[in-house]
Amino acid sequence: MKHLIDIMELSVEEIQELIALAEDIMNFPEKYREKCKYxxxxxxxxxxxxRTRLSFEAAMMELGGNVLGFSDANSSSSSKGESVAxxxxxVGSYADIIAMRHPKEGAPxxxxxxxxxxxxxxxDGGHNHPTQTLTDLLTISLEKGKLNGLKIGLxxxxxxxxxxxSLAAAMSRYEGTELVLISPDELKLPSYVKNSYIKPNNIKYTQTxxxxxxxxxxxxxxxxxxxxxxxxxxxDYLRLKDSYILTAEKMRNAKADMTVMHPLPRVNEISTEIDKDKRAAYFRQARNGKYIRMALILKLLGVE
Amino acid sequence: MTIDSIVNGIVIDHIAQGKAMEIYSYLSLDKIDSQVAIIKNAPSKKIGKKDIIKIDGEFALNLDIIGFIDPESTVNIIRDGKLVEKKKLQLPEKLTDVLKCKNPRCITTTEQDIKHIFLLKNSEKREYRCLYCESRAE
Structure with a gap:
């Protein structure tokens, strides 16, 4: 693993290694405090x-490393027309590793x-966000104790x-996964995701x-x-934005141990009254993001 | 109809009917000085009717372009009036600077000096996707 651009570049085994490392960091943070010194x-x-930038920066700081960079294109030389290349x-001549966010798809x-x-x-735009998917996989693994045999509603x-x-693609590689795709007709999962990942892996799915x-x-x-x-x-945005709002009322019909996840930020799709429900895992999910990024930085830098 | 045979040059044969102009355009044959003949609707035992392109003289041919447009066509290299090589084509795995990505959100729309690369994802469907943003080639 030299870079990480797309979650599907990682094998299930590599993902498992990252999850195991993230869990070890969570359990024994002191072991890792100086791993990326200098x-x-x-x-x-x-x-x-x-959120994503601070998560990366916190991850590097907790490993004893330093961070530098910019937080929007206006404060970088790209505003003067400099190419990504x-x-x-x-920057590669100043830093040991780069985390890059770009509005254009394929820039990384x-x-x-x-x-x-x-x-x-x-x-990168609406394309990939692999560390979010790693965060999601770590969260599911921690909350459910496994990644196999789960019925997951998107x-x-x-x-x-x-x-x-990315999550649908990644989960399609785990045995016994069942996907329930819940969306308005206008916002259904694109067929290429089904044809490229869900169907070839014989994953059961329903749409509603x-x-x-x-x-x-x-x-x-x-x-x-x-x-x-x-x-x-x-x-179209105004018509569809409130289509699916999760409320305490709706949660009454859910299993007692169902896990609610959300990549954040939320607007109003999850009512704040659910935040105290132990099934609400989205803030734990955000925290997990830092640990999986720590694991990823260690792996990519080859630090043992 | 007679067209002079070539002494040194290239004959692109068995082009599917109607595809010759597309190949002509993608290969930018309008920009070369050599004589070029396009024969449309020539009789063919194999495919009924076919197109043929004859190029007189040496020319650095991008076989990927022809393979992409019509992998069933054949390329014959002629030297001293003799057929010296017959190239079989196939759908290329990678196309470089042949197509441009139509996705307005793709990095190729803004990055300077970038190679436009498409990869073959499904040969049955002849599906190519942009290396960068993975949008399907139209």
């Missing part, structure tokens, strides 16, 4: 994403072609929501527009935000 992580965020070639792949240091894709914007595409109907069957409910920036048309 190492530098550059966070190149060509579009703002405070040049930016990465220069360009970066890998011009970088001697590992590149982590921290999100709810909300399944068309534009890249986190659900009704969350209430399937609530009681789910082991995990993964909620997503209907994102304004993924729509070309404001009218």
């Amino acid at each position: 190492k530098k992580l550059a966070t190149l965020f060509f579009e703002p994403s405070t 040049d930016t990465v070639a220069v 792949t360009v970066a890998t072609m011009h970088s001697d240091v590992p590149i982590i894709n921290a999100g 709810c909300g914007d399944l068309k534009f929501g890249r986190t659900v595409h 527009t009704n969350l209430d109907e399937v609530m009681g069957e789910l082991d995990v409910l993964y909620m997503t935000r209907v994102q304004r920036e993924r729509f070309f048309n404001e009218e």
Whole structure:
């Protein structure tokens, strides 16, 4: 593993190693406090994403390393027209590893072609966001104690929501996975995700527009935000944004040990009254993101 | 209809009917000085009717382009009036600077000096996807 651009570049075994390492970091943080001493992580965020950037920076700091970088394109030389290739070639001579967020899809792949240091894709437009998927997999593993044999509901914007595409793809490799795809007709999971990952792995899946109907069957409910920036048309956004809101009322029909996940930030798709419900795992999920990023940084830097 | 035979050059034969102009355009044959003949709707025992392109003289041919447009066509290299090589084509695994990505969110729309690369993902469906953003080639 030289870079991480797409979650599907990792084998199930490599993902398991990262999960095991993240769990070890959670249990024995003191062992890892100086593992990246004198190492530098550059966070190149060509579009703002405070949560993801802080998660990467906290991860590097907890490993004893340092961070440098920029948090939006206006404060970088890309605003002067510098290419991704040049930016990465220069920054790679200062830093030991780069986490990069870019609004254009495929920008991190360009970066890998011009970088001697590992590149982590921290999100490229609506395309990939592999550390989010690693976070999700770690969370499911911690909450359920396994990744096999789970019935997972994916709810909300399944068309534009890249986190659900990657999660559906990643979960398709685990035996006994069953996917329940809950979305309005306009925001269904694209057929290429089904044809490329779900069907070839013989994963059972059902599609529905009704969350209430399937609530009681789910082991995990993964909620997503209907994102304004993924729509070309404001009218469509306003019409669909409130389609699926999770409330305490709806949660009454869920299993006592169902896990509610969300990549965050949420707008109103999960009512805040659920935050205190022990089944609500989304804040634990955010915290897990830091640990899996620590594990990933260690692996990519080859630090034992 | 007679067209002079070539002494040194290339004959692209067994092109599916109607595909010759597409190949002509992708290979930018309008920009070369050599004589080029396009024969459309020539009789063919194998495929009924076919197109043929004859290029007089040396020319650095991008076989990937022809393979992408019509993998069933054949490329014959002629030297001193004799057929010296017959190239069988296939769908190329990788296309470099042949197609452009149509996804407005793709990095290829803004990054300078970038190679436009497409990879073959499904040969039955002849499906190519952009190396960078994975959008399907149209």
